Amino acid sequence: MSENKTSVLSVLILGVLSIALYISLYVFNDEILAIATQVQAGDKALFLVPIAIAFVFSYIHGAFTGRFWDVLGFKAAVKK
Amino acid sequence: MEVINFIDLTWTNVISLFLVGIVGGMVSGFIGSGGAFVLTPAMMSFGVPGIVAVASNMAHKFPKALVASIKRHKYGQVDVKLGIVMGIFAEIGVLVGKNFMTDIRDAFGNVGTDLYVSAVFVVVLAIVGVFVLRDAYRGMKHHDPDKEHEAGRLAKWVQSIHIPGTMMYFPSLKAKVSILFVAPLGFATGMLAATIAVGGFIGVPAMIYVLGAPAIMATATELVVAFIMGMGGSMLYAWDGFVDIRLAMIILAGSLFGVQVGAIGTTYVKEHTVKLVMGMIMIIVLLSRLIKLPVYLDQMHWIAPLSSNTTYILDTASFVTLILALAVGAIVIVGSLLKGMAEHKKRHEVFVEKGATD
Numbered sequence: 001m002s003e004n005k006t007s008v009l010s011v012l013i014l015g016v017l018s019i020a021l022y023i024s025l026y027v028f029n030d031e032i033l034a035i036a037t038q039v040q041a042g043d044k045a046l047f048l049v050p051i052a053i054a055f056v057f058s059y060i061h062g063a064f065t066g067r068f069w070d071v072l073g074f075k076a077a078v079k080k
Numbered sequence: 081m082e083v084i085n086f087i088d089l090t091w092t093n094v095i096s097l098f099l100v101g102i103v104g105g106m107v108s109g110f111i112g113s114g115g116a117f118v119l120t121p122a123m124m125s126f127g128v129p130g131i132v133a134v135a136s137n138m139a140h141k142f143p144k145a146l147v148a149s150i151k152r153h154k155y156g157q158v159d160v161k162l163g164i165v166m167g168i169f170a171e172i173g174v175l176v177g178k179n180f181m182t183d184i185r186d187a188f189g190n191v192g193t194d195l196y197v198s199a200v201f202v203v204v205l206a207i208v209g210v211f212v213l214r215d216a217y218r219g220m221k222h223h224d225p226d227k228e229h230e231a232g233r234l235a236k237w238v239q240s241i242h243i244p245g246t247m248m249y250f251p252s253l254k255a256k257v258s259i260l261f262v263a264p265l266g267f268a269t270g271m272l273a274a275t276i277a278v279g280g281f282i283g284v285p286a287m288i289y290v291l292g293a294p295a296i297m298a299t300a301t302e303l304v305v306a307f308i309m310g311m312g313g314s315m316l317y318a319w320d321g322f323v324d325i326r327l328a329m330i331i332l333a334g335s336l337f338g339v340q341v342g343a344i345g346t347t348y349v350k351e352h353t354v355k356l357v358m359g360m361i362m363i364i365v366l367l368s369r370l371i372k373l374p375v376y377l378d379q380m381h382w383i384a385p386l387s388s389n390t391t392y393i394l395d396t397a398s399f400v401t402l403i404l405a406l407a408v409g410a411i412v413i414v415g416s417l418l419k420g421m422a423e424h425k426k427r428h429e430v431f432v433e434k435g436a437t438d
Contacts, residue, residue, distance in 0.1 A: 018333075025329055032326055033086060039321030047318050050139055050325035054314070057329050058143025058336070065336040066151065069344065074417075076155060077347040077424050 011071050014064035021057055086324045087127050094330055097126070101334025103406040108141075108335065109148055109342025110413050111284070111299055111358040116141055116277035117205070117365055118406060119331055120197065124372075125399045130193035131185050132324050135317030137277035140328035140335065142310025148339050149303035155347060157297050159252035162287070163304025165259070166266040170279060170309035173270025178316045181274060188380065195376040198369045200275050205366035208281045211289075213359030219352030231255075235292030252287075252297040265290060270309045274316075279309060281362075295351045345413050348420025357412050364405035372398040 025032070032053075035046045069075075087093065104119040116137040123133035152158055184192045231239065231253075243258040250257060265286040273279030280302045287298035317323050346354065375394050377383045386394075 022329070022333060025326060029089070029326060036086065036321045036324065039318070041321075044319060047321070048315070050318050050323040050328070051311075051314055053325050054139050054143050054328065054332075057332060058147060061333060061336050062143070062147035065340055066147070068337070069340050074341065074344055074421075076344045077420065 007067060007071055011064065011067045014060060014067065018061045018064045021060060025053075086132065086327070089326060089330070093126060097123075097327065097330045098334040100406065101331040102338040103334075103410045104331070105144070105335025105338025105340075106342040106345075106413050107338075107357075107361060107406075107409040108144070109339035110345050110409075111280070111342075111354055111361075117201070117281065118361070118402070118409070119335075120277045121201065121365060121369055121402055122406075123327065123331075124194065124197070125395075125402060128324070128327065129190035130195075130197040131181060131190065131317075132322050132327075134181070134193075134197060134275070134277045135314070135320075135322035136324045136328040137331075138273070138310050138317060139314040139323045139325060140332040141277065142307050142314055144332060144335060144339055145303045145306035145310055147336065148343055149300065149307060151340070151343050152300040152303065152346075155300075157300035157346075158304060159250055159293065159297055159301045160304060161248075162250045162252055162262075162291075162293070163301045164308065165248065165262055166269065166283065166287075166301075167305045167308030169263045169266025170270030170273065170283070170305050171312045173267040173272075173279075174274045174309045174313040175270075175316065176267075177271040177274025178313060182320065191376055191379045195373070195380060197276055198373055198376060200272075201369040202366055202373065204272065204276070204281050205362045205369070208285055209359050209362030209366060211285065212355050212362065215289075216352045216355035216359055219350075219355060231292030232289055234289055238290055239292055250291070250293075252293040252301060253291055255292065257291055261290065266305070269305060270313075273306070273309050274313055279306060284358075295354055296346060299346070299354065341417065342413055345417040345420070348424065349416045353412075353416055357409060360412075361405050361409045364401060364408060368398045368401035368405065371401060 032049075035049050038045075039047045100119065100122045104116075104122070107118055108116075119140075120130075120133045120137050123136065124130060128136070149158055149163075153160070181193060181196070184196050188195075235253075238261050239253065239255045239257055241258060241261075242256075243260055246258040246260050247256045248259055248262070249255070265282065269279040269283040269286065272282050280299075283302045283305050284295075284298050287293040287301060288295050293301065314323060371394055374383065374386060375391055378386045378391065
């Protein structure tokens with residue numbers, strides 16, 4: 001039971017983190033667009049920003065969604 | 081040079097992209113082709129230029145491929161060695177493919193890339209879709225549950241060729257294969273990935289039919305290839321500022337939910353079901369892109385001008401067909417997952433009851 005509670009708690013924490021990331025994506029919409037325009041114009045200083053964003057989002061949101069289904073009871077068949 | 085305008089993210093766009101992401105993710109976790117073959121056309125239907133759709137899809141896809149490949153590695157479905165070797169050659173293909181795409185954009189503008197991406201989609205989907213469906217049909221007709229996988233004739237021939245100094249053992253094939261066969265397959269996979277953001281259409285069938293890997297392992301191994309070439313490709317496109325990361329992350333929000341369901345789904349179904357789903361969706365997406373081709377040709381002024389009414393009808397028909405592909409994929413995958421889980425539970429209960437009475 002306590003194990004269940006821990007996993008529910010971790011899903012909740014990761015869920016909140018995921019939502020926070022998406023809110024910041026919305027808040028910084030203009031800055032993100034400005035970076036893309038800058039890179040297209042030839043200033044390559046920040047070209048890796050989208051890649052970094054992709055990694056952070058996938059790590060947090062990936063961990064959240066993986067555990068989310070586990071907690072709901074969707075699990076893989078164990079084949080012997 | 082024409083400046084790329086990223087689309088406005090209205091609430092309708094955000095919610096639609098999120099939903100499209102869920103289904104695209106589900107399909108990608110299930111058949112291991114990254115799901116971008118649904119997502120690239122979907123983005124283009126929302127008005128995203130072809131080159132941005134491909135670039136953004138690659139950026140959302142490679143971290144997702146990493147998540148999914150780790151998950152499927154736990155189920156013992158990934159051949160890491162084959163994935164890395166194919167991935168390295170795929171990276172070279174990505175480089176060539178990306179340069180070609182940029183050249184087209186410089187010469188013909190955004191609509192040039194729209195036409196190029198769509199035309200490649202139609203040709204590749206037609207060839208691969210028919211091949212996969214034919215194979216799924218055969219698998220259904222002559223299905224022997226004890227004999228899940230056996231290498232086909234072509235794969236047996238490839239495995240029989242011995243070229244000294246180039247042979248490598250791959251666990252998924254349980255055989256040695258010359259790297260001279262793996263290299264062009266990897267290269268073509270990467271080239272296609274840079275063109276339509278989907279390399280799996282070459283990578284997966286190549287591993288199954290040319291090298292002789294079981295379908296479940298080929299789709300899982302493709303995720304490793306997708307990660308390696310996706311990361312490289314995304315960097316190349318990011319260098320030119322073509323990645324709309326907002327778009328990519330909204331799709332990712334949905335598709336990471338979906339990809340897990342798709343990956344879990346593979347553990348409950350038979351090989352031919354994976355192939356059947358893959359083939360069906362391919363043919364429907366093909367139709368969606370085919371319907372749209374005249375619109376791009378018109379924009380390029382390569383055909384007699386279409387009336388605005390005709391353009392509207394073609395646009396709508398293309399979009400509806402794409403939605404149909406998504407719906408078919410979602411229904412089949414969720415259906416087989418629920419059915420498989422129910423059967424699994426039933427078997428487990430019988431086993432427990434039997435154990436208790438013994």
